[in-house]
Amino acid sequence: MSRIEQALSRAQSENRAALVAYLCAGDPDPQWTPALVRAAARGGADIVELGVPFSDPTADGIAIQQASARALGKGTTLARVLEMVREIRTDCDVPILLFGYYNPILKYGEERFAQDAADAGADGALVVDLPPEHASVLRGPLVQHGLDYVPLLAPTSDEGRVQQVANVATSFIYFVSLTGVTGAAAPDLRAAAQQAKVLKVQTGHPVAVGFGIKSAQDVASVARDADGAVVGTALIKLLQECEELPVAESKLTALISELAAGTQR
Amino acid sequence: MSRIEQALSRAQSENRAALVAYLCAGDPDPQWTPALVRAAARGGADIVELGVPFSDPTADGIAIQQASARALGKGTTLARVLEMVREIRTDCDVPILLFGYYNPILKYGEERFAQDAADAGADGALVVDLPPEHASVLRGPLVQHGLDYVPLLAPTSDEGRVQQVANVATSFIYFVSLTGVTGAAAPDLRAAAQQAKVLKVQTGHPVAVGFGIKSAQDVASVARDADGAVVGTALIKLLQECEELPVAESKLTALISELAAGTQR
Amino acid sequence: MPSNPSNHEFGSYGGRYVSETLFPALNELELAYAQARRDPSFEAERFRLLRDYVGRPTSLYHADQLSSSLGAEIWLKREDLCHTGAHKINNTVGQVLLARRMGKKRVIAETGAGQHGVATATACALFGLQCEVFMGAQDVVRQAPNVQRMELLGATVHPVHSGSKTLKDAMNEALRDWVTNVESTYYCVGSAAGPHPYPTIVRDLQAVIGEESRAQIRNRIGRLPDAVVACVGGGSNAIGIFAPFLGDASVKLFGVEAAGEGVHGQRHAATLTKGSVGTLHGSRSYVLQDEHGQIQEAHSISAGLDYPGVGPEHAWLKDQGRVNYVSVDDQTALHAFHQLARTEGIVPALETSHALGYLPTLVQQFKDQEPDAPPRKSHRGELARGLHVIVNLSGRGDKDLQTVLATTTSEGSASQITTQESSGEAP
């Protein structure tokens, strides 16, 4: 059982959804990132999605676009993100899912990426623009190195695609609550969570819901039916208001514990 | 013998060319025009060409264009020009050749124009854009009312046209010294005058040279061979410098007598 | 009426009311043109250029949306697709080819909207001739992109500051240049105006529009159209499309002049509608003039129609009653401009928009006359039914964007036009 699976099953056994926290590596500064991941873990994040910034984040809304641009501006690279993971792992074992776009990985080399990510202590990868039909080139090496490959499903996915995605998932599936980009307002999170429940049955994998979850209340509205709730833009926005790392850490821990409270069923 | 023919033959008998002075009726003010015509006569002009201003004087350079515009701005019309002639005739019998474009005459009516011009005491008309092929409509009435019809010839006119023009002339022919508009610098007035001499033989009519004659010296260089020398732009420019009528009158008389000195062969 | 009408080409209209200096040049031109038209190699070269360079034949497009909204079949003769964006190039390719044949090295032209200037500069670039264009200073401002185009094409543009600083004054200045440089210079007149033989030459060179249209419509609906409509400035696009239909009594012809701010005031350019017989720029025709025979300034939002004269053949066709001359004001033309852009995706020239602006009236007239006329075709099989109208889409409106936007803003109807900032984030 991978670290990610363990986190999900622990949450399950505690009769709650897992809280998945998205942080953009390198934002606002690469030096802050390890401390922020620890702060998120302290607050009660079951899994941290660590965003690998990309120059052209077509799946993201303005908040994460700008976070990515800031991170890139501070010299964040994929190699540097792996270093951050390595540093985090010295004293923190929160599951880390690398989250990003395909091109930086393609450039790095899929095999080398899987190897280095595993060495650094990462637990898996989610690539928003690498669909199942093109995924084997990355999934193979990841699995070989004991890492999870997390695919996505969307409200528009039909039955055929659900099966295709089920076939490539190794742990959970990320279900996008809406047609849109990150940061968009979700019209109906309850319905999305119910949809996640159906998908869980269809795919045989745990399903986490992301996009549009901003508050403890939002978390609560998906927690009953989904296996996990992903919060991203809300955290990015919080960090934007902090000028000092200690402030950012404590505010982040506080917000995450507040959100975590919503995970109880 | 018309008054224009008389003037030409008097000059001829005095072994000199006739001096033809062009003034734009109504410029700078319609009230000045009769006095200026008298001043020109006093200075020794044998014939006065009285310009009837037109909105679109395509044969004229900038000086006469602007004079026409000023005259029109002061309300000068063809009817008003005829009134000026009538006023001049109360005490001055210098031959007056109405000089202009066809459209104002067409609008006035050719027959009515010939009648009224004769009544007013004018001696003839020269219409720069009414060539022999279209001239009969105006020439007929003019001749009927005892007025001269003065056609033009140009350096570009070939033999056929010379004959055509000869056939419609009633007194003299106006020979344009150059291909260009009024006010242009004539490249070679001597050659133009020699050309005029040839034309005189070919047409059997006296020939006056116009365009580009600015000074007594210019007049002198055509006087030997041509029957007349026309000065226009130089007079217009002189008047532009004068703010008071008495000054204008005396300057004009002075310049004309200076020019007249050049007419001696 | 002149006593010798035979000196005029079109009834009592036409002729050569110009300085004596120009006569030999006009005779030379007449002769050279007659010879060229009889010379198969000249015509072959002209045809090749019209086809490959200008892009002829231009298409005849059935405007589906416009037809539906007007309740008649509207066909657009797509002169806007010609190289340089208007019918003007049909004329300049022919005339500049003639200039080259005549051994002239320098070509001058007047221009209003700038389309004829661009078309002349274009043809001169093609044949390596020097080109100088006279353009009213006011038009230099309102048609700035065309000034830039002429200059890029290697032409020199002379802004003309006299008179109304528009087309009329540009033509005055071109005539002054021509009279000065007549031996070396070919004057490429841009509309069906000017002294003989220009109105004839320009008509002949533009008649390709009507010839193609006539063949195309027969091909499409198996018969001739009920009406043909064109805007009239100097009259070249109109005479070009009308000429081949003049003998077809069943085809009603409509020439649309610019009514500017309205034909009841002074600010319009409706020469045939409101003018009277006169001479301007070398020919006898209708002109806008005051009671003293002074030429009046024309006014139109469209620089290419802003002219107080009109080609002499139109004067004749008016007197004969063969063509109906009507007028459309600035507002109506602007409305038609926007309508065609939004319903057909075609941005017409403001000149052309006058022809388009007359369509509702025209359709209504036909309906009033024949209340029991068959309805519009309901499907493609019945194409020949209904009222079929060809509009000469004489040019595209890219050159007019600034003018139109200025009116849109000044009238507060800018709300039609929207640029939205993209937030990148959903609400």
Place this chain on the structure above:
Amino acid sequence: MPSNPSNHEFGSYGGRYVSETLFPALNELELAYAQARRDPSFEAERFRLLRDYVGRPTSLYHADQLSSSLGAEIWLKREDLCHTGAHKINNTVGQVLLARRMGKKRVIAETGAGQHGVATATACALFGLQCEVFMGAQDVVRQAPNVQRMELLGATVHPVHSGSKTLKDAMNEALRDWVTNVESTYYCVGSAAGPHPYPTIVRDLQAVIGEESRAQIRNRIGRLPDAVVACVGGGSNAIGIFAPFLGDASVKLFGVEAAGEGVHGQRHAATLTKGSVGTLHGSRSYVLQDEHGQIQEAHSISAGLDYPGVGPEHAWLKDQGRVNYVSVDDQTALHAFHQLARTEGIVPALETSHALGYLPTLVQQFKDQEPDAPPRKSHRGELARGLHVIVNLSGRGDKDLQTVLATTTSEGSASQITTQESSGEAP
């Protein structure tokens, strides 16, 4: 190399590197397109619009002066004569027809030079569909007339302020809009790029350029050309003219990218020449990227080439060696722009000017290879002799006047351009 190349349409290139959300839409599009192509009524309507509305076939013009000065026979495929002034409309008429068939009421597009935006707005006006165009804020400024045209046509233009504020960012934003409104919205991609099936659709819809050219040149010289040249931004005009020649081994194909300020620096857009394999905007192809896989900003004086990606079929053709991809810098393109304007009377788009700018090199290459090749034809009877090159004249340069004039002035070569005051009086 992906382990399963069958998921890519062009060798190892192409594919669908996009959000999961878009997959059903891409499948739906693929299916709808396949059905439409088999439906004679769809193809008939598309053909009618290409002929009557777009103005096809466009002519193939033998550029006499340019041929003389280069010492080779240069033929220009006149896509500049298409409605709206560039080849882009061939694509949008087809895609928007497809959108209507699919029941979509809203169409979005990205645009760089604005030509695709105008072409999309045009097709949407024609079919009465809502149109929203994403355009980099920098391009909104440098291609202002096209923004105005889009708005006149009823489209909404969204300036995009992220990244380099050019085409790449406009496409990012269009993808974000599409993922948000995917059920109601048709995304009309403007070049041979994007996720499958777009590169195939765009190529098919643009192939009419090559099909016509191939028939026209055989008709003229009785054989195929020696070379075909096109500029490459995303690659649609190039693939459109290349496609029908791919099987003709004797025809050399040249794709000309923008070298900007030079391919040895960072400021260029020569993706195939200097880029490496990557994924951008949904497909695997060449991209300009740094060592970390971040997409680099492209630079070109031409907004339509200012793109760090390229259509996947070009990547494949490069690897196969079938097409030679070369590059031409800003200065050379500008020079070619002025040269065509002055010697042929055609103002080309700055994009197109890159293809033209490569001609001297290309002709020299051929001559070096075949020093004893027959000389240029000396008269029309020997047309087939010599080196024959077709250039895809993908668009007209009206939209680029401001950009070009700015360079002219800033480089002090404004003396080429002359406006003279007319004095009305000889010296």
